[in-house]
Amino acid sequence: MKPITAIDDPRYVKAMSHPVRVRIMAMLQERKASPNELSQWLGTTLGATAYHVRTLHKLGLIELVDETRVRGAVEHHYKAKARPKVTEENWSKASPVAKQAAVGSQLKMLEDYTNASAAAGGFDRADAVLERKTARLDDRGWKALTAEAAKFLERVDRIQADAAKRLTKAGDxxxxxxxxxxxxxxxxxxxxxxxxxxxxRTPMKRTRRASA
Structure with a gap:
């Protein structure tokens, strides 16, 4: 089966339309795992989890990276592959259903990450950032804002690369x-x-009570 490379592929919409598959993808983007491990984390049956893993594997969204023998059986371990490339061109050409599937899957992943992190004290640091801002813009302002966002993400990558060098020297x-x-x-x-x-709404009339 031809791998999925863009979000406007109807198979991507199908793959991301199920919440269990979205959660499986989120976990496998962090580490390798077997259907058995995933089912314990998800709280789903092994059969249902294995079905979703097979579906994602057939669609080329995850890959088999390891096999281990457990009690006479072979356990397969999978890892997520690079997500379909989202460019301005293929995003503009994508159908509303494809966009909804892509956005919905990302928001679900973010919900899982932020809720789990918050519960574990991930926002307890004094310098943690939790901000929301809205701005009223024209088209020129919107383009300037998205350009700054892209620069920020590039800066995050550079910061991570520099930190990786220091962590390597420090033994992590x-x-x-x-x-x-x-x-x-x-x-x-x-x-x-x-x-x-x-x-x-009509104003209430005040009435005077008669005195006895």
């Missing part, structure tokens, strides 16, 4: 798994989500 002592999330999108003001009452 003091390593910190840092999570960086950057979202840039056309937002919907929360104020528009409050439905206006269709009924006109």
């Amino acid at each position: 002592e003091g390593a910190i798994d840092a999570g960086v999330v950057l979202l840039g999108f056309e937002s919907v003001p929360l104020s528009t989500q409050i439905p206006e009452s269709k009924k006109k």
